[in-house]
Amino acid sequence: MNLTIYLEIFGGTSLSNDKDSVISLTGAKKYFGAVHALEDGQIDLFAGEAHALVGENGAGKSTLVKIFAGLHRPDSGSLKFDGNEVFFNSPRDAIEAGVAVIYQEPTLFPDLTVAENIFMERQPQRSFRRIDYRSMNKAARVIFSRLEVDLDPTRLALGLSIAEQQIVEIAKALSLEARVIIMDEPTAALSSVEVHRLFRVAETLKNSGVAILFISHRLDEVFTLCERVTVMRDGRFVLTTMSSETNEDALVRAMVGRDVERRSDQIRGIDLKPLLEVEHLTLEGLFADISFTVAAGEVVALSGLVGAGRSEVATAIFGVRRYDYGSVKVGGKALKRGSPSSAMAAGIGLVPEDRRLQGLVMEQSIARNIAMGSFKSLKRKGLIRSLTETRFAADWSVKLQIKYGNLGNSVSTLSGGNQQKVVLAKWMSRSPKVLIVDEPTRGIDIGTKAEVHRLILELAKSGVAVLVISSELPEVLNLADRILVMREGRLVAEFDHKGATEEAIIAAATLSKEVKAA
Amino acid sequence: MLQAETIELKDDIDSNRGAKGSFDVRSLVRWESGLGIVLIASLIIGTVASPQFLTSANFFNIGLSVGDIAIMALPLTLIVISGEIDLSVASILGLSSSLLGFLWIHGWPIQLIIPVVLIDGAILGFINGFLVTKLGLPSLAVTIGTLTLYRGIALILLGSNIVSNFPASYTTIGVNPIPGTPLPWSVGIFLILALIFGVVAHFTPLGRSIFAIGSNSEAAAYSGIKVKQIKMRLYILSGVVCSLAGILFTFRLATAEYDNATGLELNAVSIVLLAGVSIFGGRGTIIGVVLAAATVGAIGNALLLANFPQQAMGLINGGLLLISVFVPNARELFGRLRGHYARRRLVGLRRG
Amino acid sequence: MTLIEQNSQSNPSNSGSSVELVPSGASKFTSLVFRAREFGIFGILFIFVLLTTAIKPRFLAGQNIKFILIDTTIFALLALGETMVVVSKNVDLSIGSILGLSAFVSSNLYQQFHHVSIVFVFAVGIGIGLVLGVVNGVLIAFGRVPSLVVTLASLYIFRGLDVLIVGGRQVVASSLPSNFLSVTSASFGAIPIISIVVAIVVFGGAYYLKNYRSGRDLYAIGSSEQAAGLVGIPIAKRVFTAFAISGAIAGLAGVIWASYYGTIDSTAGTGYEFTVVTAVVVGGVAIFGGSGSAIGAAIGALLLNTINSSLYVLGVSAFWDQAISGLLLILAIALDRGIGLYLAKSLRKRSSRVAS
């Protein structure tokens, strides 16, 4: 694909602007060892304007954000604030310069109150530089009232839902009185009502001259809020355009680099007898009354918004989390509750959501990680020899085309995609009957993503029952024979492959009482 | 240098963990060979300090002085590798010793007492394990509590009694080496246990699970490893082994008293740390523990023979411990200090 | 705080919103539980005193109160420093050794120079503690070595230094001037003056931790080090300071110790680290950081001393009291954990009900 084509189509970068850019980044490069997170980051933010940054997972959006935040120092490139070249050596520098960041993953202090979380390091002070809790709480209430949420500033952050945590992050950014507010997927966990509130606040901010950088995978939001949009792909700047001069399809094409095609219907010998049966699964406060089945050879997707409770269901099936009521059966036999080892004995495998925390033991070797689920079968006379382990790992890395330097190196030396393949290898090597994959391609580059999809489909073809959890609708539509949608802890819709569209899934996932009432 | 540096906190923590916690074969080799060099150095110092140092009688002495502590250090090593800690080891030893004495003065035969004491050790370990795994209490706080509790029970059992009329056939283990060797019984038992622990830790599924739990207990659980069950078993194992050490200790001194081995938990912990076992879990070797125990014993003995003031032994022990954790971090420390100043000079934009 | 004023001015324009400015029922409830957590051990203390007094009314005699308070004074002071360290997710095991060194060196000044000023003696004690605390702090905060390991090593090293310096010597009460001894013996009714002073220091410390940004930073670091980095908290500097202050406080406690016990050899303060960590944990400071107060820790110290004293006063066999205090410690930790879990659960439940 050629950049100039886009420039022609969209009018390119010839965006004349009478406003001054508040903060701008050009030619930013950031490598993490072999991972080229950012090859050519480039963006200009203007006062009183919302600027969207879109791109696929791993396109380098968050990395760019972290450069603005003073968390990463770019390997090269220049950062200008009010036209002056600056260095942000620490988050503090960025904060003091007036750059507020809402990170993709909320980072709160669970043991401190909501108000303290908002004002940490900037607490209002009274005589003798004492913290003025009264006005701090009051200020927090004022911010919440602007956001139109009812959150008690004096409660602890411990136990806040993801959405509430996100609100606190937004409040934090507002309280900074910042000139630049960067929001990295702030709406991912919010209901549509909350999103509308956020947008109203964002509009006010724009009117008072704040520059906003808005990252989202929901393109409709981009068009609602943002005047300008920048597309990134594979760590590179692709284009910047006024949002009024483009449309969703064009943006998607620019993001992906090709037309998005649907999966051609594959004929798989789906055995209609259910292999995995989940009945009335309930875990109070997290999900309720979840019932569904997956047949051998079938790929079922569990879709919904972040925080809908999909991962909780998966972990409850696998046993790392205990559910309160219900049952899980494999091949008609009920599993012991809360016991991963009995789930594994029944043939269930789980590729968990968080690779770094749940999937891998980062400081141990690649070989050890691949063998981690198969220790028992690898032992001879009770002992495991490293050589056996290494051979076993080598076999599977060939099968999955894992790219590594040395199997004895720690798994943290691998790129994200290869790390994910290590987790897949760990489970595939156990020849599971049921495989649950949670966000299998999060943070994985496009090439590897396709390979992971191929692997999942191959598994299904070989008769494995696959349950895929994904927040990426194209992925869901591409892989699944059936699509289940969860919202606020409940199953709310089911589509078969043919009947599913992105719009229908989104509608089912986001439809909330308020919207219905409105 | 500054250009390449990123200040992401996560990165910092990760790279820090990497330095301490990564399973890097080369760094392990370096660690153990470093310990080996220290051991050889202390052997040389000992030989120079006293012609008696390299005698078999003296090897016996060295062994006797660290034998029981080294035995306690073995299960403790596995517990620390699994990311927990057990500070009650010396109190379990003391309580087992007291129980041994208590049952003996109540006329029980030794053949019956020994299994009862070992079972008692298992129960004490179970209590620790229960509090840590079932109730989810922090092991540091729990075992400070049981440290006091177990010692207190020992005091209730024996009070002011000193039991010392054990049969001579048992108490000779304090003066006679294993026939045909210069090794005291406690060292013989330590070496056998070390072999078993070494094989289990480094060559069995259980061992691999323990390392995985210590490095990342969540990932271990997601791999089907029974995290709580294994931790529970480690605590029970620790209880049994410490009560075995208690039996040896009692016979070695021919005395059961409630305050036997008071305070030795810190010696055991420092052997474990000196062995290169990461206090965060996930890293360590049994061979390191053997070398560390030998080093501590040899240095102590060499200093004793050299008439080095015993008062200063604490300095040597603490200094060794500090060096053992500091050296792998030294590069970072200086790097950070330098970075600190460099950052000072390169202050970015401040809002007026 | 221009922003806040702006906001409050702009608020009326937003007056359409239905925002409740009073805490909702849920939060009132949880904050009550939270307060109960700090006052919980006060309740346990109260019950203990009540029961013991019912059986032995003399328990509340002025003299006994004085005894309990003086003992508590030293531990409450140490607990203040330990609290600062523990809320930041660290631990300081070297305080007993620092206390010992400071107690001997400072009181020994009287044997070396007869007319030395008491202020100077205190300054020397605090100074020794500060220096040793700085050593801990540098290794932990800048060396990035876990505090458990560093302070375990310095526990040995500082005690070794102490033993080397002291040798077989001893400072005895007769060589100490009476104005030094009266630092701890002077009292105001049943209440020792030093206890009042230390109570003020502890309240001051707790007030500082609660009301100053640098104090809150310690809680923030203990709560989430990653988040602390993101809001620009100078983590190393704060942790370093906490250890330096903990050391200085242990040094001060050493001088008070010397004044109270009068006989000082190289074993002063041996084993205090476990007692102080116990007091801090019993006092509701989370061992893994982020929450708890110095006042809670001081009440924890008071509770431990009261329990000990009441066991003696009730005539519980001397053989039983160690086991009972171990058991009480475990119960306190379990109780604290139980309350914490309950709190987390109720917060989560309520929040899921509150959320749309």
Next chain:
Amino acid sequence: GTTVSSSTSTTAASTATTQAAASGGSIKTGLKVVVIPKVIGNSYFTTADSVQSGGALAALQSLGETGSETSGTAATPSSQLPVIQSAITQGANALVISATDPTALCPTLNQAMAKGITVVTYDSDAPTCRNLFVNQASTSQIGTSEVDLLAKQINSTGDIAIVSATASATNQNAWIGYMKQELTKYPNMHLVSIVYGNDDPATATAVTQGLLQQYPNLKGIISPTTVGIAAAAALLDTPQYRGKIALTGLATPNEMKKYVADGTVTSFELWNPANLGYLAGYAAAELASKAITNTPGQTFTAGKLGKYTIASDHSILLGAPYVFDKTNINNFNF
């Protein structure tokens, strides 16, 4: 003070040599004698052992032996044992040892004797595994005399209590045994409690506080350990208790000077630890040179201290404990 000047000790040494010659053999010089107190760095043992105070090492020096003092850093058998073993390994001719435990050291001490090493215990005995015990004062005498001292101060009436060291301390338990026996002579004195201060000032203070509260009518306290009595004295040093609760026990005069002066303590007792060490050092050199044969009834002259007789249980007694009070305490400095 009681410190012996070097000139007198030299004279004493020469007299001793002639005396020894008279009783059959002469003291060899250059013997390697290792003095092993219970714990290193304790002021009582430092006084008993050091050259400056005229203790064991002073005696050995005056006899021309190579003496050295060493021990563990905790007063426990497991800390003392390696020191004994290394002394054996280093080829010591004699050990002068205060046993941390009456039995625990025996296998090792027996081994030492089997190798021909002379083992002399002092301060704290290990009866079954030594050649000679140098007894500071007879066990029964300490027990009875402390009760008598206290009885005198409280008119033989009232509740009394004991603040001991650790629950397992050998000497203290033996003395307490005799105290109980002696108390049968005083029908109006009641021993209400024995508490243990673990030889730690803070614990000793706490348990003594407990005593005062639990027994409001307490009239007297005996603390046969220097740490315990110092803690108790500091506690009683208030107008409320001074003169109302009598305190006696074993203490060094320096520790008690303040309390004797202000009337908290009337009298207490102790032997002279330096003399104890001196006698032990002397006896060890005599035995190791085979100048004496350790037969009961045999006598020898221990330098400045004069003549001693070996008792039937192979022990020699330093003398009666010395009672310190207002009239004499300022003559001592240790």
